[in-house]
Amino acid sequence: DVQLVESGGGSVQSGGSLRLSCAASGYTYSTYCMAWFRQAPGKEREGVGGIDSDGTSNVADSVKGRFTISKDIAKNTLSLEMNNLKPDDTAVYFCAAGVAACRRSSLYSGGDFQPRPELYMYWGQGTQVTVSS
Numbered sequence: 001d002v003q004l005v006e007s008g009g010g011s012v013q014s015g016g017s018l019r020l021s022c023a024a025s026g027y028t029y030s031t032y033c034m035a036w037f038r039q040a041p042g043k044e045r046e047g048v049g050g051i052d053s054d055g056t057s058n059v060a061d062s063v064k065g066r067f068t069i070s071k072d073i074a075k076n077t078l079s080l081e082m083n084n085l086k087p088d089d090t091a092v093y094f095c096a097a098g099v100a101a102c103r104r105s106s107l108y109s110g111g112d113f114q115p116r117p118e119l120y121m122y123w124g125q126g127t128q129v130t131v132s133s
Contacts, residue, residue, distance in 0.1 A: 002026035002122045004095045009127030016085050016131070022078040022095030022124060033101035034071060034078045035113075035120060038091035038129075047113050048093070049080060053102055061112040063089075085131045092128050096120035 008020040020036070035050035049059035049069035057069045068081040078095055098120035101107065107115050 002097070004097060004122055004124035006093065006095050006124045006127040009093060009129045011130040011132065012085055014086055014131055014133050017081075017083045018085065018129060020080040020082065020093055020095075020127060020129075022080075024076045024078070024097065027097070032097040032099060033120075035096045035101065035115065036069060036078075036080045037094045037096055037117060037120075038089075039094070039126075040091040043091075045094070045117050047115050047117075050101065050107055050113055050115060051078070052105075052108050056108040058108045058110060058113045060114060082129070085129075087131050087133045090129060090131050092126040094126045095124040097122045 003025045005023045008018060010018060012018055033052045036048040037045050038048050039045040047060055048063060049067055051057040051069050051071050059067050066084045071078045101115055101119040107113060
């Protein structure tokens with residue numbers, strides 16, 4: 001079975017940094033497109049950043065210049081480096097993987113990264129990020 005396990009969440013003050021990791025088992029990152037989503041209370045799940053099977057990445061406009069997504073194929077790990085965190089970044093962050101997302105090349109062309117969640121077949125359990133002002 002494919003499993004995704006997130007780690008690295010926590011509580012920080014505004015302006016702080018966190019690094020999230022997603023460890024995968026049951027498949028390799030080289031064949032799937034990966035992404036980070038987040039969901040705040042009372043809001044819909046939204047894309048944060050994604051990376052395709054070739055390593056091309058993109059992030060949402062709301063986090064551009066602050067968040068960086070990357071993957072380590074050898075370690076089967078997806079990461080999200082978050083800097084200059086703001087209270088609006090408070091949410092549960094989810095790691096996701098899927099093949100369908102790889103067919104949407106426009107997601108990685110530099111615009112606002114906002115994929116439909118249904119493009120991703122596998123999801124982690126989520127990790128909480130809380131940013132206080």
